[in-house]
Amino acid sequence: MSPHVLMASYLEPELVQRLRAGVPRAEIHYAPELLPVPGFRSDHRGTPRELDAGQLGTWHSLLGRAEVMFDFDWWQPECWRKNSPNLKWVQGTSAGIGARAAALGFTDDAVALTTAAGVHARALAEFVVAGLLHFVRDVPGLQRGMADRDWKTGASATLRGRKALIVGAGSIGREVARTLDFFGVDCIGTTRTPRDLGRPFGACVEFGPAALGAADIVVLACPLTHETRGLLGAEQLAAMKPGSLLVNIARGEVVDQRALIAFLEAGHLSGAVLDVAHPEPLPAGNPLWSAPNVLLSPHTAANVWTENERLVELFVDNLNRYIDGQPLRNPYDSARGY
Incomplete structure (x- = not known):
C-alpha cells in the first residue's frame, strides 16, 4: 500500500x-x-x-x-x-x-x-571561508581605505599554513575541513567519541585547552546538546591562542556570548565569524551588534x-x-x- x-x-x-x-x-x-x-x-x-x-x-x-x-x-x-x-x-x-x-x-x-x-555542508563551508578571508585578508581595511580614498599599499596575511580546530567533525565539519585544506589550512577535529577521522583531518583530538591553544582558527560545527551548551565559555576562550579567529556555525548557545564580547573587546581574539546568536532574532540592543571585529549573519549562511x-x-x-x-x-x- x-x-x-x-x-x-x-x-x-x-x-x-x-x-x-x-x-x-x-x-x-x-x-x-x-x-x-x-x-x-x-x-x-x-x-x-x-x-x-x-x-x-x-x-x-x-x-x-x-x-x-x-x-x-x-x-x-x-x-x-x-x-x-x-x-x-x-x-x-x-x-x-x-x-x-x-x-x-x-x-x-x-x-x-x-x-x-x-545538505547544507557546502554552503556553510563557503561561509566559513568567506568570513575567515574577511579578517585574514583585511577586508575591513580595504573598506576604510575606499571610504577615505586612501591609496595605501601594503601586505596582508594568508590562510595558508594556519591550523584549524573543527569542533564537530560530522558532515558539515568535514566539508569545512575539506574546503580549508584546499587553502592550505591544516585541520584537526573533535568528535563525541574519539575515532580515526582520516583525510583531510590530520588527527582527532580531545576538546580542551591544549587543542584550543594550538589553533589559529576554531570552527564550531557541533550539534546543540546538553553536553555542548556553553561549551565555549570564558575559560575556553582564554585558552585560545591570542589573535586567533572563532567561527560559529553551530548554535548560539554553544558559546558564552558575554564572555566572547569581552575577549573581543580585550583584543584576545582578532575576529569572530558568527552565523548564529542567542537569542534569535537578536534584539537591537544586544551588545553583540556593536562588538568589535564581528561578522554576523542572521542564521542564513545555509540558505x-x-x-x-x-x-x-x-x-x-x-x-x-x-x-x-x-x-x-x-x-x-x-x-x-x-
Whole structure:
C-alpha cells in the first residue's frame, strides 16, 4: 500500500514533480495554498496564511492521513500525537533538529526522525571561508581605505599554513575541513567519541585547552546538546591562542556570548565569524551588534538557492528506502540530541 506523504513546508512545483517521479510508489499530498508563505527561496518557516475553517479542516484531514511528513507541522506542531495518529516518520529540513524535536515531544523515538545533515555542508563551508578571508585578508581595511580614498599599499596575511580546530567533525565539519585544506589550512577535529577521522583531518583530538591553544582558527560545527551548551565559555576562550579567529556555525548557545564580547573587546581574539546568536532574532540592543571585529549573519549562511534541490534528492532516496524497508539516512537519536 502506498504511504501517504504530506509536504508540510513549501517546495517549488517542479521539485514536487521531481519527488513524485522519483517515488511513484508514494502518494504525495502537496497543498501549497495551505502552507506558510516563504519569505525567500528555501524558507521552510515562512509566514502562516490566514486560513478559513474549511481550509483548516482540509489540513487537519491531511495530517490525520499522513504516515510520512516532509518537515514538521506548521499549524499545531506540538499536537502531532493527536492530529497525526498514523505518523511514522518525519524528514527534517535542517541538520540541527534536536532542540525543536525535544520541544515538540519527539523524545521516545516512537516516530522516526531524519535530519538534513550534509545538505547544507557546502554552503556553510563557503561561509566559513568567506568570513575567515574577511579578517585574514583585511577586508575591513580595504573598506576604510575606499571610504577615505586612501591609496595605501601594503601586505596582508594568508590562510595558508594556519591550523584549524573543527569542533564537530560530522558532515558539515568535514566539508569545512575539506574546503580549508584546499587553502592550505591544516585541520584537526573533535568528535563525541574519539575515532580515526582520516583525510583531510590530520588527527582527532580531545576538546580542551591544549587543542584550543594550538589553533589559529576554531570552527564550531557541533550539534546543540546538553553536553555542548556553553561549551565555549570564558575559560575556553582564554585558552585560545591570542589573535586567533572563532567561527560559529553551530548554535548560539554553544558559546558564552558575554564572555566572547569581552575577549573581543580585550583584543584576545582578532575576529569572530558568527552565523548564529542567542537569542534569535537578536534584539537591537544586544551588545553583540556593536562588538568589535564581528561578522554576523542572521542564521542564513545555509540558505542558498539550490537548498531545496538537495533536500528533494535526500528525501527521494530516503522515501524509497522507507518503502523498501531499508535503513534511512541521517537518523536522529533523541538520546544523543542529534
